[in-house]
Amino acid sequence: MRTEYLVLEVLNLSEKPENLQQMVDLLKQGATLTELSCPACASPLFRFRNSELWCAKCEKRVIVVREEAEVEKAKSNANLMALENTLMTKIEKLKQKISDEENVDELQKLSAALASFLENLEKLKKMKVT
Ligand SMILES: [Zn+2]
Numbered sequence: 399m400r401t402e403y404l405v406l407e408v409l410n411l412s413e414k415p416e417n418l419q420q421m422v423d424l425l426k427q428g429a430t431l432t433e434l435s436c437p438a439c440a441s442p443l444f445r446f447r448n449s450e451l452w453c454a455k456c457e458k459r460v461i462v463v464r465e466e467a468e469v470e471k472a473k474s475n476a477n478l479m480a481l482e483n484t485l486m487t488k489i490e491k492l493k494q495k496i497s498d499e500e501n502v503d504e505l506q507k508l509s510a511a512l513a514s515f516l517e518n519l520e521k522l523k524k525m526k527v528t
Pocket of ligand 1: 436437438439440441453454455456457
């Protein structure tokens with residue numbers, strides 16, 4: 399079993415094949431046996447062409463929930479990327495302002511702001527988990 403499939407949940411859904419013949423037909427259509435086993439009965443799981451996992455013994459659809467840490471990592475990276483995009487937009491606007499600005503005092507303020515945005519952008523990039 400691959401490590402990213404740590405938590406399995408059996409869903410009690412009504413969308414199951416109506417009878418065994420239908421199941422057999424599905425298998426003929428190319429459902430494959432996977433290396434995953436059912437969390438409820440430990441039978442090997444089948445994978446349908448639409449990538450759904452199925453336990454033939456329980457007659458239930460099985461969904462794979464990625465490891466908690468994986469989910470958290472994905473969420474936090476998404477947040478960082480959103481923040482990064484915001485910063486990029488601000489930086490672009492600041493660049494424009496700087497090129498239009500003639501006043502030296504204002505220019506100093508703007509370039510200080512730009513420097514801090516760039517610094518934060520660098521920090522963000524380092525925070526991203528790969
Ligand atoms: Zn099962």
